[in-house]
Amino acid sequence: MGLGHSHSPAEGAAPAHTDPRIIRRMFFGLAILSVFLVIEVTVGVLIHSLSLLADAGHMLTDILALCMGIIALALARRSAVSPARTFGWHRAEVLTAMVNAVLLVGVAAYIVIEALHRLGDAPAVSGWGLIATAAAGLASNVAVALLLRSSSTESLAVRGAYMEVLADAASSVGVIVAGVITVTTGWRYADIVLAVAISLYIAPRAIMLGASALRILIQQSPSSVDIDKVAASLAAIDGVTGVHDLHIWSLTVGMDVVTVHLTTSGDPNLALRTARELLAERGLEHATIQVETPSDAKRCSAEVTW
Numbered sequence: 001m002g003l004g005h006s007h008s009p010a011e012g013a014a015p016a017h018t019d020p021r022i023i024r025r026m027f028f029g030l031a032i033l034s035v036f037l038v039i040e041v042t043v044g045v046l047i048h049s050l051s052l053l054a055d056a057g058h059m060l061t062d063i064l065a066l067c068m069g070i071i072a073l074a075l076a077r078r079s080a081v082s083p084a085r086t087f088g089w090h091r092a093e094v095l096t097a098m099v100n101a102v103l104l105v106g107v108a109a110y111i112v113i114e115a116l117h118r119l120g121d122a123p124a125v126s127g128w129g130l131i132a133t134a135a136a137g138l139a140s141n142v143a144v145a146l147l148l149r150s151s152s153t154e155s156l157a158v159r160g161a162y163m164e165v166l167a168d169a170a171s172s173v174g175v176i177v178a179g180v181i182t183v184t185t186g187w188r189y190a191d192i193v194l195a196v197a198i199s200l201y202i203a204p205r206a207i208m209l210g211a212s213a214l215r216i217l218i219q220q221s222p223s224s225v226d227i228d229k230v231a232a233s234l235a236a237i238d239g240v241t242g243v244h245d246l247h248i249w250s251l252t253v254g255m256d257v258v259t260v261h262l263t264t265s266g267d268p269n270l271a272l273r274t275a276r277e278l279l280a281e282r283g284l285e286h287a288t289i290q291v292e293t294p295s296d297a298k299r300c301s302a303e304v305t306w
Contacts (some may be wrong), residue, residue, distance in 0.1 A: 022151045022158060023073050029144035029165075030066045033059055036140040040133060047129045050115055050195035051175050055137060057107035058171045058198055061205070062144070064100040065164040068093050072253075073158075093252050094216045101210030108203040115192045115199075122188035130179030130191065134172045141169035171198055212253075219249040222256050230282065237274045239266025241294065248284065258287040263294055 037059050044052030071093045145165045152162040174194050181190040221227045225248055234243045242263030250256050258279055264271045268291040279287045 023070060025147045025151065026066050026070050026073070026158065026161065029147045029161075030063060030070070032140050032144055033063050033066070033165075036137055037063060040137055043129060043133045047126045048123045049125045049130060049191050050111055050118070051178050051191045051198065052130065052133055054107075054111045054195040054198035054202075055134065055168070055171050055175050057104065057111065058168050058202055059137065059141075060107065061100075061104060061202065062141070062161070062164045062168050064096070064104075065161040068096055068100075069158055069161040071096060087251055091217075091252060094213050097209055097213040098217065101206045101213060104202055104206035105210070108199040108206065111195050111199040115196050118192055122192055124188060125182060125191045127179045127182030127184075130182060131176055134175035134179060138169055138172040138176070141165050141172060145169065171201075174198065216250045216252065221248045222250050225256065225282065225284070230279070230284075233278055234260065234262060234275055237262075237271055237278070239264045239271050240275075241265050245290075256284055256286065258284045259289075260287070261290045261292055263292050263296075265294065 037056055040052055040056040040059065043049070044056060145162060148158055148162040148165065152159045174197070178190040178194040181187055215223070227246065227248055230248065231243050231246050234240060234246070240262050243260065244263070245259065245261040247259045248256060260275070262271055262275060272289055272291050275289050276287060279285070279289075
């Protein structure tokens with residue numbers, strides 16, 4: 001019986017994108033957006049603006065994206081592995097994403113329900129208040145985007161936060177337009193219409209975020225991996241007569257893990273090496289492969305029933 005374990009060649013080395021300066025920029029951006037989130041919620045409540053509250057919900061997605069990005073980069077620098085946590089804190093990002101998704105769906109639902117309550121009796125909203133607050137929000141988004149732009153090509157975590165900030169900048173422009181319409185025409189429903197539009201934009205993305213996190217938490221195979229094709233490819237290796245106990249799951253985003261038992265009647269070292277190369281070609285570098293003789297495989301199948 002043989003056991004093999006493989007990693008990517010660079011595993012154990014700190015990636016270039018974990019430069020502490022990048023994390024500091026993200027913290028600075030987080031501070032800017034957090035301060036403005038409080039301002040936007042406060043003004044939205046004071047002037048009864050649903051669009052500002054909806055835009056604040058969208059800004060919350062920026063803050064959450066930055067938080068998850070910071071967590072991801074910090075874990076990439078040093079995951080606190082211990083005997084009690086053999087996988088470290090890599091799942092923290094996934095748990096955060098699930099909480100975020102639930103929170104964002106709740107915010108979107110609240111805005112839509114409140115908008116329905118206001119139909120037929122839309123309160124007067126200060127158009128100038130909308131314009132001034134949204135313009136300040138746009139400025140904060142632009143400032144954070146400039147902070148993250150240079151690092152967005154070096155890290156997927158930073159890129160995700162950068163794209164969220166750009167999307168929120170567009171949302172702020174929409175609130176400014178609603179403010180202009182309110183000032184020039186006095187139409188009270190501009191604020192409500194835009195609030196619903198922003199909420200309908202947030203909700204599907206939040207649901208997709210939650211679905212992705214749930215897929216990882218229940219250890220489904222990654223959507224990018226065809227497990228049947230992987231099994232067939234392993235079974236086609238010279239000398240391999242059986243493939244069982246094949247499990248593929250994600251520890252967190254971008255960290256897929258494989259365990260598999262191979263039955264072989266030939267050279268176990270050759271089967272092991274070929275299986276490692278085959279899995280690595282499919283982006284599955286972190287693989288634990290057990291090579292067994294037919295008698296060992298029979299006993300293993302009888303003992304392991306899950």
